[in-house]
Amino acid sequence: MEVLADTLRQVELTLGAAVGRAYRSGELRGLGDDAVLALVRGASVIARQAEALLVGVVAELEERGEVAPYPERPTTRFGCRSVKELVQRTTLASGRTAGDIVKAARALQQPVAVSTGEVLPAAYPALREAAADGVVGLEALAAVVGALTAAQCDRGARFVADAELAASARGVGVDGGPRAGADDLRLQAQVWAAYLDQDGAEPRESRALRKRAFTMGVCPEGMVPCRGTLLPEVASQLQRLFDSILNPKTGGPDVPAGPWFTDRGDPGADTISKDAALEDPAFGDATDPRTRVMRQHDALAMVLTVAARSGAVPSIGGAAPTLVVSVTAEDLVSGRGHAHLDGCDEPVSLAVARQVACTGGVQRVTSDAGGRIVGIGIIDRVFDAHQRRAITLRDGGCLIPGCHVPPAWCEIHHVTEHSRGGPTHTDNGVLLCWWHHRTLDSNGWKVRMRGGIPEIRGPSAWDPGRQWRPVTTSPTRLSRALRARSPG
Template sequence: MVEELAQADDAVAACVDDAAWALAEAELIAALDAAHRLEQRLSAVKLALVREIDGRGTARAQGASSTAVWLRERLHLTVPAARRLVDLAAALDTGNPGIRAALANGDITIDQARVIGDTVATVHTTAGTEAADKAVGVLVEWAGQFDPTLLRKLGTRILDHVAPDIADAAAKAALEAEAARATRDRHLTLSTLTDGRLRLTGILDTETAGLLRAAIDPLTAPSGPDDQRTAAQRRHDALADLCRLTLRTTDLPEHGGDPAQIVITTSYDELTRHLGAGTLDTDLHLTPDTVRRLACDAAILPAVLGSTSQPLDLGRQRRLITGPLRRALVLRDRGCAFPGCDRPPRWCDAHHIHHWADGGTTSLANAVLLCGHHHRHLHHNDWTVQLSGDGHPEFIPPAWLDPDQLPRRNHYHRRT
């Protein structure tokens, strides 16, 4: 297969530099159709490979918390996109083979395959295998005329075509299945922009959407006749107010041994001279004015940093890595230090490099920040961790994964 894919790669590469402008209109359209069909066929191959990798447990064996995270590292995808690949690969593997065949033949797109797979799964549950097989044929035929959005809408009444005797009773089951998919697909993604701002994207299920609106709507009203903010800006400010109100409660759970809090790193001299910008523990930056405003209502915890941003003086030694020592660890590692992991500090545990029970000290030189998955992985696998010459953690993979055992670092968390 590797050789055949390499030959296909060479053939496609030969087309990249061909002059599309020289094609007659009929040839241009035919070339587009061929490229599109080839793209879908390659998608079928990729899904089969993803399914095999997921089934073998390759991702976890190599230290990733899931196949989706491993695909993000390997193929440079977003985690939601990678997760959709894994889910669709599983659905096509365990579902009706007609969907996989249609994709492999280039008759449907990968998005249409996802819609058909969801719809056929519902039909199979409510009407059995025979009706599901009929549904595949009908939906594949419809896919030649309709885009994925309209195909999904038409699919809600597919039983009228393949099992009319139970269509009305199954409509309720279809609604329940749609609700289950909404629960499965719920997500919220926080993406850091290059200028330090944050983009929020996601899908809320119906209940959560209702909760958010109930909480945020009372805070979105204009503050007066002179309020020049747009509706979107008022929603933004309402979300900020909601977060402030929440952080003032005492009901939030702890994060890694500390109460819920905002941690800002800045220079004391620059703070007092109105000059210094601040850095949150999420690596986002704040203006000097914002830092000073927040400092008016905050407990200031001093941290002395060396030239490589290494915390030098943050409190006494203890067995548990909490308080000032944990804050020092967050300042240094910025999140899970395991290579390829993007988990923020609040999701992480502090790990003794040389275990306390074996005589290891509780100090910055003997600690590393790890998310729950990679903390367990380090304890039960052959990876080792050490601090490099610049004081930052690096991980040595097992020989079966990398015969040269070259040290690896995490590059997701920005360092100064």
């Protein structure tokens, strides 16, 4: 072991010096294409060999954790709950990468028989040899092991798949073609898994129940990746909710009638028709710029918001599930800085804090310079059920023209922010869908209250005159306005 450790230290020093010199001297710029590709290949081999060593060492940790008494286990000695946590702390890798390392280590580990002390073959002996030779890396190992383990095939069948996949990684049997990469091995492993699955005759519904999943990853660059497989009835229900929110008639806002528009499109007049205006590229920004997948994201946000305020979901810590957003009072007033979501390390914009604060309660927590909490206060700023019904009766749905999101899916926006003295009153609350509420600071639409009636001023592409206009989709108010215009 000392020889291996000395070798690693020497490699670290030599490689570190070479990499530092290459980065600082700029010598990479003077290399030809062949030389650059040779460096790429060489670095990738070294990386795979390092990953193979890492997996082998973690396999040793796994074995010690299985046979050693609890107080003597490495995880116990270093204060970790699992080998994965120990690996994550030591390598400074992400939780997902640490999980892949442990998964590969268990697959390549050579267990020792407790009764005889005999070293048994690994679950994937051919891939173990390929990893030792620097042929396959961690990503490919995790993909292959995950697919074949899920297939629950017998030992002999797994050995056959292991040998074939290792041969594919080495390029054996491929007529002049390149060796299989990580994506190729993942696909081949999935094909093998489908072929070897002993539960192939099991009813489809039972298999689907075992494979249902939904996961959310970490938050890189302001986005949280999601993946999973939904049962058909769950997917259908979600699709129905999407369809109810993303109604086909939401084709963008109607161009307002006014002195600069005429329905007849008289060629002699200095005006254009509504249809012509909508076809004019200058008016393209008036339509909804979101793609279908963006609309579905926003529909999901509405569904989650409605579910959280429904009172029908289980409580957490004695209270309804609550999205917690923290921001300093100074940043919220100045409009500069960031906010933070509970359970997410990625900072978010102040627009998120304002939107959440507009639809939820605010709890002021005062702390001193050292962090000690010195005061807690609750500010009642949530529109109650009676106010919501009244605002729904007045507005009828999202106020933005052309948006047909129904009132049940809308949020109530404080026209004058509560932090700036705006009251939680029906004269200061309007219905907006999640997306228009979230982007109100940047989408060109403006809202104001005049005598308790909401008015909208649209972007110049929608309304060149930028006039304030009372707007509603309430059938009651529309019927009243129609009767008022009717003669007699």
